Amino acid sequence: MRTAYSVETVRNAERELMARLPEGALMQRAAAGLAAACAEVLGRVAGRVYGSRVVLLVGSGDNGGDALYAGARLARRGAGVTAVLLAPERAHGGGLAALRRAGGRTLDAGAASAAVTERIARADLVLDGIVGIGGIGGKGGLRKEAVPLADAAARSRAAVVAVDLPSGVDADTGRVPGDVVRADLTVTFGAHKPGLLIDPAREYAGSVRLVDIGLPLPREGAELEALQHADVARLLPVPTAESDKYRRGVVGIAAGSARYPGAAVLAVAGALRGGAGAVRYVGPAGDAVIARFPETLVSDRGPQRAGRVQAWVVGPGAGDDAATVAQVLAAEVPVLIDADGLRLAEADAVRARRAPTLMTPHAGEAAALLGVARAEVEGDRLASVRELAARYGATVLLKGSTTLVASARGGPVRVNATGTSWLATAGSGDVLSGLAGSLLAAGLSAVDAGSAGAYLHGLAGRFAAQGAPAGAHDVAEAIPRAWRDVRGE
Helix, strand or coil: CEEECCHHHHHHHHHHHHCCCCCCHHHHHHHHHHHHHHHHHHHHHCCCCCCCEEEEEECCCHHHHHHHHHHHHHHHCCCEEEEEECCHHHCCHHHHHHHHHCCCEEEECCCCHHHHHHHHHHCCEEEEECCCCCCHHHHCCCCCCCHHHHHHHHHCCCEEEEECCCCCCECCCCCCCCCCCCCCEEEEECCECHHHCCCCCHHHHCEEEEECCCCCCCCCCCCEEECCHHHHHHHCCCCCCCCCCCCCCEEEEECCCCCCHHHHHHHHHHHHCCCCCEEEEECCCHHHHHHHCCCCEEECCCHHHCCCCCEEEECCCCCCCHHHHHHHHCCCCCEEECCHHHHHCCHHHHHHCCCCEEECCCHHHHHHHHCCCHHHHHHCHHHHHHHHHHHHCCEEEECCCCEEEECCCCCCEEEECCCCHHHCCCCHHHHHHHHHHHHHHCCCCHHHHHHHHHHHHHHHHHHHHCCCCCCHHHHHHHHHHHHHHHHCC
16 A cells, blocks of 8 residues: 655654764665666666766755755766756755766756756756755745746656656645646655645656655554555455355445436446445336346335345436435435435435445535535645545545545545546446445445445556547446456456
């Protein structure tokens, strides 16, 4: 499992470690890892380090020092290294001396703008050390004097490597409130920062490499958790020799309408592949569901008389059927609320529930629930998902290119990035709701069901698309492949 820590936690760990190390040792560790990563990139883009052209964008903070020391290491290997200094009088003295001893050159960003632009245009690699978690980059937004450098790097053919995080993003929230450097690779030190894992900032980080510098991070206190294959494999329900369809869990699906029967079919499709032993369907699309999935247990008697279930999914394609949503919310089993169910559910009824509740809005639905503009949710997804979870007393899965799962009890937010942009297709969310609801019925907690469901759904989207358009039914069909991939089968 990958974890991400706040700037404050990382800074405290750095201070604790530096108190035990010789002066400058921690920066040298970071620079060594950074230089090794840059050398690998140069091997790909220029064929070798020797004779390659490297430009360092150097601010006045520790990130600038990391960049200078890493540049010195590259210069000693034969690279032509030029450091562009945004504040020459405040550049890291030790790093600057090391670069010059290694044969590197320096330019004043303000006094030699034409020369700077030319150097960046001809570079094989640009190293972004403008600001980091302790400066403007940690809080978001580049200063105006740094914007031309970011623009020049974007226009060049150089590979752009960011030091710790791309300058301009907010390290703690993932917000991008202004101009920002767009990196191909971010080399981060000691711990992931939340902004590297959450959109919109994640889009600017490129690939992320973590360099272990020995930070004494607390076991508790992470801001984010990102599950990996092994973590999800441990969560997935696997039947035993004594299992039957009822012991494995029965999930109820209350979805669909005369206008949207397909939503019911897709939610059932996700549920049938989600690990529960049986699926009960309640709603007006019973004929369509049976025609596609004859193994479904169909009832036309409403949720309260449909038979025993271990969890309900309500809302996909429900139209204006508020009565069915209210009946499901009254059930004393876990409930997943999606799509129209989010609009129809009474907030007080959600908060009054004693059994677990999992809400699965996209940004537009989250904005409506919070009473804010969609742009506000998209600009600060971490704060939005936490606010929704606290306000409704529910676990909230906020859909998007990175999916966030927050518990009403607080603690680390789960983040998932297994998906693909091809999942932005009608009905994809219906499949996810059925899949996660089935995991709820199989006994997973709301946080685990949402996290594992999003992980499998994202993988299934990748397998279904493989670089080409795919429909929601293709995603459902690919869930077994994603399940086997996670379990290594």
